[in-house]
Amino acid sequence: MTISLALRGVQKRYAGKEVLRGVDAEIPAGEIFGVVGPSGVGKTTVLRLLDLLETPDAGEIHYRGRAVRRGSLESLEQRRRMAMIMQNPTTFRATVFENVAYGLWLRGVSEEDIRGRAFAALDFVGLLERAQEPAAQLSGGEQQRVAFARAAVLRPEVLFLDEFTSNLDPANVRLLEEATKRYRKETGATVVIVTHNLFQAKRLADRVGLLLDGRFIEVAPTHTFFENPSRPETRAFLSGEMAY
Amino acid sequence: MGRGSSSLENRSPLPWPGFITTWRAALVVTVILVFAGLAVTVQSHADTHLVLAATTDVRDSGLLDYLGPLFQIDTGIQVRYVAVGTGQALDIARRGDADMVLTHAPSLELPFMAEGHGLCRSPLMYNRFLIVGPASDPGHIRGLTNATEAFRRIWQTNSTFYSRGDESGTNVKELQIWARVGYTPSPQNDSWYNETGQGMAATLTIASEKAGYTLTDEATFYTLASALPLDLLVSGDPFLANHYHVIVVNPAVHPTVNEDAALSFAHWLVSERGQGLIGDYEVAGHQLYTPEGQDRC
Amino acid sequence: MIDWSAVAQIVALTLLVAGTSTLIGAVLGVPAGAFVALKKFRGRNFVRTLAFTFYGFPPVLAGLLVYLVLSRSGPLGFLGWLFTPIGMIVAQSLLVVPIVMGVTISAVMAVEKRLHDTALTLGADERQWRATAIHEARIGVLTAVMVGFGRAVSEVGAVLIVGGNIAGQTRVLTTVIVLETSAAHYLEATIFGVILFILAFAIFAVLQRLQREGAV
Numbered sequence: 223m224t225i226s227l228a229l230r231g232v233q234k235r236y237a238g239k240e241v242l243r244g245v246d247a248e249i250p251a252g253e254i255f256g257v258v259g260p261s262g263v264g265k266t267t268v269l270r271l272l273d274l275l276e277t278p279d280a281g282e283i284h285y286r287g288r289a290v291r292r293g294s295l296e297s298l299e300q301r302r303r304m305a306m307i308m309q310n311p312t313t314f315r316a317t318v319f320e321n322v323a324y325g326l327w328l329r330g331v332s333e334e335d336i337r338g339r340a341f342a343a344l345d346f347v348g349l350l351e352r353a354q355e356p357a358a359q360l361s362g363g364e365q366q367r368v369a370f371a372r373a374a375v376l377r378p379e380v381l382f383l384d385e386f387t388s389n390l391d392p393a394n395v396r397l398l399e400e401a402t403k404r405y406r407k408e409t410g411a412t413v414v415i416v417t418h419n420l421f422q423a424k425r426l427a428d429r430v431g432l433l434l435d436g437r438f439i440e441v442a443p444t445h446t447f448f449e450n451p452s453r454p455e456t457r458a459f460l461s462g463e464m465a466y
Numbered sequence: 467m468g469r470g471s472s473s474l475e476n477r478s479p480l481p482w483p484g485f486i487t488t489w490r491a492a493l494v495v496t497v498i499l500v501f502a503g504l505a506v507t508v509q510s511h512a513d514t515h516l517v518l519a520a521t522t523d524v525r526d527s528g529l530l531d532y533l534g535p536l537f538q539i540d541t542g543i544q545v546r547y548v549a550v551g552t553g554q555a556l557d558i559a560r561r562g563d564a565d566m567v568l569t570h571a572p573s574l575e576l577p578f579m580a581e582g583h584g585l586c587r588s589p590l591m592y593n594r595f596l597i598v599g600p601a602s603d604p605g606h607i608r609g610l611t612n613a614t615e616a617f618r619r620i621w622q623t624n625s626t627f628y629s630r631g632d633e634s635g636t637n638v639k640e641l642q643i644w645a646r647v648g649y650t651p652s653p654q655n656d657s658w659y660n661e662t663g664q665g666m667a668a669t670l671t672i673a674s675e676k677a678g679y680t681l682t683d684e685a686t687f688y689t690l691a692s693a694l695p696l697d698l699l700v701s702g703d704p705f706l707a708n709h710y711h712v713i714v715v716n717p718a719v720h721p722t723v724n725e726d727a728a729l730s731f732a733h734w735l736v737s738e739r740g741q742g743l744i745g746d747y748e749v750a751g752h753q754l755y756t757p758e759g760q761d762r763c
Numbered sequence: 764m765i766d767w768s769a770v771a772q773i774v775a776l777t778l779l780v781a782g783t784s785t786l787i788g789a790v791l792g793v794p795a796g797a798f799v800a801l802k803k804f805r806g807r808n809f810v811r812t813l814a815f816t817f818y819g820f821p822p823v824l825a826g827l828l829v830y831l832v833l834s835r836s837g838p839l840g841f842l843g844w845l846f847t848p849i850g851m852i853v854a855q856s857l858l859v860v861p862i863v864m865g866v867t868i869s870a871v872m873a874v875e876k877r878l879h880d881t882a883l884t885l886g887a888d889e890r891q892w893r894a895t896a897i898h899e900a901r902i903g904v905l906t907a908v909m910v911g912f913g914r915a916v917s918e919v920g921a922v923l924i925v926g927g928n929i930a931g932q933t934r935v936l937t938t939v940i941v942l943e944t945s946a947a948h949y950l951e952a953t954i955f956g957v958i959l960f961i962l963a964f965a966i967f968a969v970l971q972r973l974q975r976e977g978a979v
Contacts, residue, residue, distance in 0.1 A: 561835055
């Protein structure tokens, strides 16, 4: 089992406040790893560090066993093997098709290939007929599907999902969750999903980690995490005693 | 950049390089236009012409637009004039930005010559200054032929007076009269004395609207007389004569001056031909300028 | 009264001077504004405030400064650009560049916040992000150009002082309006004013159409 991603002793502070105090985690290739925890605990920060958008104050980020630092030559290459979908669909002021084609254009893919792959990706999320519409005219759920297609079309090895279905209606939530599972199945990619929806974590994740006080308090396979957690904090979190 | 419903196949799918292309296109057009502008400038420098710094009144009376084309027909030299206040006209010449000057303020022209900026200075023509004002004439100056006395009465009655206040030839003459009367204009303290800071036509318009007195040159007054309810009250004082001179800028001090063209125009203006044209020039039936040219160049 | 061939010449010169100044403003001001909006560097805030301050720079003062520089007794007198259309373009460009730059800065900074992370997570490097950001802000950027043109076509102080309002050479619509007004030819002045308005309206209509076309 190859380790796709790892965090070793990662610390990060914002405005003098310590957010992450030494995060350790190992995520094997092809796993869907769920990150849960109270609001503001730093879940998004973990994703941003993994996606090389920010640099840890201490500790290292590892890919396939090698440490990578943001700003290094490998980091752009590595960043191009990953993609993130965020909570608010930030579509470009362009058509649906152009949005999906964006990442391919960045990587210098040929026009023909762009067309083929982008249409396939749109089909994957069920938006092929809307390809020439301005992305801004789609509903929130549809725009998030565009964002998904935009990321998936790049065949990233790692997919980061940051609360990507919050604020969406159930139909779109279901569609996007199915798309995530299908994507992992077809490509074997690793998925790190941050969610405050514990049911979603239960549905999607292979393993779940609870981030609390700047650390992963508990990381366990999903079934164990929910049915038989080892830490009292986890139990408090799951039972609703902890406000979040 | 249109987003019509054209087929999916035959359009470039990607708008993002669009900005660079647009910028390059804009750069190309800009460079072309700038070079066109430069070419036009170079060409216009090549055309035989002279630059004349003149005062606004000879422009407003239409004299320059009348004489210029005739001179060009006679000699092929185009007259390009910049019409500004006297002070600025002489300053333009001091900087070497004009080839010759046409002004009507001897008290400013003589220092200009003394400083060596002028090659030669020829009297050209004169017109008269007039004191005009409301028909009601609160200062009782109507019919006087002594400007000093008229101004004195205006001062003593604190009647509303409008000055151009812009160091123009007219303004300079006005201040000279006040000096004779013994009054130093102070618009801040004396509410009856006002400065408009503008040209003659605007000042006349203001004076007529506010029923005030002002000193004006004859040409502008007659050009506008029909439209403005201002009466001619005082004229005929020799001190009110407004003498115009033309000065050729000294090429020894400003080597870029087009001496030949400027001298050609200076000679032409005081020649029989030029003087005859000046005497013939009329607006609304009035001869505006009386020729008194002497060729000192 | 009105010599229509002279009017045509004045209109053509107006378009040349204002148009070229606006283009120069766009070619220089848009990349400069995008750079300031996107790249963090020391003194960035100072540059931004400086650009915005120049919005209110009096055109007549700009004209005076350019006049002193282009005068024969000034440092660039040898060019002979005083009292020529090129000199007028120089003066107007000084006014238009900060305006285009400032409005571009605002437009691109709005985009920056929203989309920078998205572009990065999709694999953009800095150069690609800059192109993306400017393209995203294109409506605002075109607005910047329109505002710049508005300033150029309507200003009178700079072109009057640097151009000299010479008949047939450096008269544009605004300076001819000043001329006619100072001669109390109010009807002629108004007619020129109407012509200027119609001209500006037509151009803005075209620019706005472009803006809509590219909007998506």
